[in-house]
Amino acid sequence: MTTFLAAVAVTALIALVLGVVIGVAARIFRVKSDARVELVIELLPGANCGGCGFAGCADFAKALVEGKTTPSRCAVSSQGTVAAIASALGVSAGDGFRQTAVVLCGGDRNQIHNNALYNGVADCVSAALIGGGFKGCEYGCLGMGSCARACPFGAIEIVNNLAIVHAELCVGCGKCVATCPRKLIRLVPAGSKVHVYCSSPRKGAEKRKVCDAGCIGCRKCQKLAPEVFEVAGTLAHVKYDHDHPADPALVEQVGCPTDALLTAEQHLKIEHETPEGRQKK
Amino acid sequence: MSENNYLELTVGAVLVYNFVLSRFLGICPFIGVSKKIKTALGMAGALVFVMTLSSFITAVIYHYVLRAQTMFGVAVNLGFLQILLFIVVIASLVQIVEVMLQKLSPGLYRALGIYLPLITTNCAVLGVASLNAKAARGIWPSTVFGFFSGLGVALALILFSSIRERLELSAIPRPFQGLSIALVTAGILAMAFVGFSGLC
Known part of the structure; x- marks a missing residue:
């Protein structure tokens, strides 16, 4: 009985002391937080x-x-x-618009010819360091997934050595933009659906040698819709406009000879097609 | 274990009887927060801190309460309260330290902040207290042992997280990706530490 009483007394005493100390400490060391x-x-x-x-x-x-x-x-x-x-x-929301990331390269394993076999560390930054990367095009996506690992939302998928962005998951935080050693990822207004999936400023013939999906600067798109497309040198871009996104139907109307001009949905589907399937009819 | 065998309390605690890799205590933070070196360092710091502090305070409790022959003038033997008192005391102590850190050292609080409450009742923390009590160590040797055991856990955590950061970038066969390669790695790392046995 004495052991029982002593145990209860000791436990109660220690608990009481600790409780009081915590209470006092919380009072003394209180941090004023908003x-x-x-x-x-x-x-x-x-x-x-x-x-x-x-x-x-x-x-x-x-x-x-x-x-x-x-x-x-x-x-x-x-x-x-x-x-x-x-x-x-009680403040104003501020101006800002939603953005989404887009990988401006359409050259997956089936389109771009590799000029080396790379067996090193599976990371784009490391791969880009060695001899300018293993891909034939030095402006092409290396597809080692540095951006996909950086994405906190799992919005980037690597398919056939090409990073593709799932627009419905992308929130436009821009973490991937910083990781890409080739600077292929851009933040664009969230509504834009039409992109030129090529970032190489090289001449058309040089691009054709290494890639089937590069923009050759034929100006077909610029002639049809000069308010949407602009060709600088041998590379077309979309003039992104937050309020007036380009109409996805334009892609069909332009009929890009190399399929560098695609809608975001078509870019997602590149991997499902064979090289023959992507050739022009 | 002799009370003054400091080689065993220091080198032994870090290498030979490493808490994670030889005694298999504290596996939860070892697997859970070892994906990045940065988080592993935060957890390692918190573990060294809490294990040292709790070794000291539990040694005091052990010597003045649990081993006391008489209390309030009656003969008692309160050894059976060991786990109960240790957990209560460690948890509240960490709570107090956390409150104090928040005010006195916001930088340290941010570094250790989320890890401190996570490990208050971690098995490595309770384990070091129980081992001290089992070996009936004095207050000072207990504290030394706690500190170096914490260092041992920290060493294992940092080694393991460094390896895991490397693994992240290597081509691992699909069935082994993720946790399975981590567990295989942990096993091999533990085998390496077995090599220290017999050192002291």
Whole structure:
């Protein structure tokens, strides 16, 4: 009985002392935190992608409360979330528009000829360091997946040595843009569906030698729709416009001879086609 | 184990009886946060800190409460309270330290922050306290042993996370990708540490 009583007494005493010490410590060492920061952290998506330029959602929330930035800087939040944060803090949402990443290369294993066999570290940065990379085109996607590993949302898939972006998963945080050693990834307005999947400024004939899907600068697209396409040298680009995205039907109308001009959906489907299937009828 | 055998308390704790690789304690953080060196370093720091601190405080409890012959003037033997008291004391101690760190050293708090509460009742932390009690070590040798055991866990974590960062970039056959290659690696790493046995 004495052991029982002593055990209860000792345990109770130690628990009491610890409880009091924790209580006192919490009182003495209390850190004054702004309740609004907690509120904003609750509202934010919590993806911690860093797309806003701050170190994670908590840091972004702090900057928001201090008025250093605007809620629309968060690429992951939907319009509704941005509005909710703006109204909770009583600030304006700020101007900003949703973006999406696009890999401007259409040369997968079937289109670009490799000029070397690469067996090194499976990473684009390492592969690009050795002799300018193993792909015949020095502006082509290496397909080792550095961007796919960097993507916090799993929006990039590597198929047949080509990175493709699943637009429905991409939030436009821009993490992949920084990783690509060849700078093939661009952030474009989220609504744009038409892209020229080539980034090589080389001459058309040189591109044709190594790749079946490169833009040869024939100006067919520019002639048909000069307000949408612009050819600089031997490389066409889309003039991205947030308010007036290019009509996907243009791709069919232009009929790009090398299929460098594709819609985002067609780029996703490249891997399903054989080299013959992609040749012009 | 003699109480003053400091070789065993230091080198032994780090290499020969490594907590993770020889005693198989603290496997959860070893697998869980070893994907990146940065997180592994945070966890390693928190583990060294908590294991040292808890070794000290549990040794005090062991010597003045659990081993006490008399208490409140009656003869008692409270050895059976060991696990209960150790867990309660370690958990509240870490809680207090966390509160203090938040105020006194926000930088350290951010570095250790999320790892501290995670490991309050980790088996490596409780394990070092129990081993100290089992060997009936004094307060100072216990603290030394706690510190070096923490270093041992830290060493294992950092080695393992470095290997895993390399593995991330190598061509691994599909069935082995992910956790399975990590577990195979952990086994080989543990085998390497067996080579230290007999050192002390």
